[in-house]
Amino acid sequence: MRPLSDQSPETLRASLAVLQERYAVLKGRGLKLDMTRGKPAPEQLDLSEGLLALPGNRDHFTEAGEDARNYGGIQGLAEVRRLFSGVLGAPPEQIAVGNNSSLALMHDCLVYALLKGVPGGAGPWSREGEIRFLCPVPGYDRHFALCETYGIIMERVPMTPDGPDMGAVEDRVRDPRVKGMWCVPQYSNPGGETYADDTVERLAGMRTGAPDFRLFWDNAYALHHLTEHRPVLRNVLEAAAAAGQPERPFVFASTSKVTLAGAGLAFFAASPANLRWYLANVGKRSIGPDKLNQLRHARFLAQEGALDRLMESHRRLLAPKFKAVTDTLERHLAGTGAARWTIPQGGYFILLEVPEGCASRVVELAAGCGLAMTPAGATHPYGRDPQDRTLRLAPSYPSLAEVEAAAEVIALCTLLAATEARIRQAR
């Protein structure tokens, strides 16, 4: 297809008429599709069906001989910490297991930092006046929402294929008001980038103005490959320790997209000093996590290789959906210049970049055909994409047939919005 930019106003207007006709047809189909969130599909949750009847009657003792039904055990079961030690890149003694949401652990770390301060700091962050976090963009809206709700100023830094633009990061962290940074280091949400070794090492070792600066290292997609390729992410805890900054990373992960999205386990891993700090605070908040759910997971994933086999089953369900989207975009949009998109090697999202000023129009058009998309701007701090061009596609939840239909809608709406924009510009 010829780029829209090379087409005459007459051709564009003719195309628009055709696209509008196709849009009317799609609208008439009365679709009801949802691509807003990175939710696992029911078929994926079925892979962990075994959890639903576990641990089973009379099985409630941990390997340490403790009764998992009772209070206590604030750090979580040793057998579970061992099982996820590789994923977290930390020895079991530097890991804590929480309930069902790693976002909650990030929230709580932020709250403890605001109200109590962190090891190596001068006290509660909330007493230091204005504080700031660096936010690679595009990024994850729920990270941004935590900063926004607690009045932490967000500063954007651009993403590159190797992770955040380290020149910009190193420049900005000299400011002592910059206390932290959000990182999704592998298969980043939503761009899919995995941080290069050099990026991880620079983040781990860079000079920061704040002595108590923290990397909020949300390794949500450590196991979530979509291809045969297996990137090896540099271990941030090791890199930070080697650089003399052992307290810098707070590492988070969860089994929300491994076992059950609403009933998985969340993990925190960090230096011994950070872990002691975390446990001291979390031990005030609660008498212990749900250890029965930990035992359930330990039983379910006990067999050698069970975790890898589970993730391979997820991949077989997810990869065709991602391919359906990118193939459809390719078929309708290649050569038009109306969009660029990622072909992710892992994670849960496809990033779609449309011409400037068109993202919210695409979402609006899609909604008109019954397709709910993540709101335009959601990938940016404060929900504001200054160029209105970034869209996040989440193909995991709908069925393959629905994903195919949704991709058709997205491709058409993108082309329609881009053609409208081109016509406006040509005036």
Next chain:
Amino acid sequence: MRPLSDQSPETLRASLAVLQERYAVLKGRGLKLDMTRGKPAPEQLDLSEGLLALPGNRDHFTEAGEDARNYGGIQGLAEVRRLFSGVLGAPPEQIAVGNNSSLALMHDCLVYALLKGVPGGAGPWSREGEIRFLCPVPGYDRHFALCETYGIIMERVPMTPDGPDMGAVEDRVRDPRVKGMWCVPQYSNPGGETYADDTVERLAGMRTGAPDFRLFWDNAYALHHLTEHRPVLRNVLEAAAAAGQPERPFVFASTSKVTLAGAGLAFFAASPANLRWYLANVGKRSIGPDKLNQLRHARFLAQEGALDRLMESHRRLLAPKFKAVTDTLERHLAGTGAARWTIPQGGYFILLEVPEGCASRVVELAAGCGLAMTPAGATHPYGRDPQDRTLRLAPSYPSLAEVEAAAEVIALCTLLAATEARIRQAR
């Protein structure tokens, strides 16, 4: 037995020698007993054995047809909110269900108040300089620990058989720095008092200096009767609404001592405005609670009367342990003036008052015989009991035989410490 105070120095010294001999014998038995915490016994946890294999295969849909395995459902399942509506004294729509710890919900409400403020307030409590909470004493150490960790000044108010001394409370809440108050309104921890209707009404309606004052209403023992007597606690949400203070109470409860201590459900109930506030904040923290555990509880407690039958079974296990302690204390201490103790009608604790200056000595002596007791002072803010006379006994966890042995130790150590003190005073 004659009161120690009536005994001559010679008699006291003779008694001391006998008591020391008995102490040496007890010490020689090499006991290893733990009465520190209000933990359910394994037999109590066995009552909820059915939960361990629930919800069971292919059963993961809520009554609303939602998949309990996936993300979402921040308020919790309607069927669970309905089931506990009576316990909380609130309609299901004014209830939220959290994960396994009501202490965590109290913590989070405190954190949201500190960092964001509450409905009707002028902003974050943390920006108001020094703030204060009223703490009825004796009280619950984990409540006090939350205030202490976040720098909230604790002010003691005395307990009476009808609840907190309302004269003292009404006087102190005129101070606008007083932002909240801890209340365990039924079978109070540790004194066992149930607040009188008049107390609840005065708490609900009293004039407070702070417009955003909150009652942290920890109704932990609503169902935890030890006798046939069933007190009817005045509904604080209704009393507050009737008094024109609908936003005043934050009500908390959990199934930690109903089903499984480490894997139960926690509840928050409040006015519609407070509930919206809570959900808005908790919705930033997490994408939703563990709904599968909610479904598990809904299935387990589905039968009409199941909750009452379960609590009756708890009572049958617990009441003999409480009786063993109070009978033993009666047998050894009646008439000596060495102690007073409660005969609780519900809850998890016996309060033991020893002569001034003796509580920490009793704990020390008991430890010498292999009995771990709750530290002296734990029932007071900052862990400091100025009179060093209050002890909390927690007979739920050990077996009946162990409880009997522990009660013998406590009676002996109390008599020994009181005799020592009397001899010192007589000098």
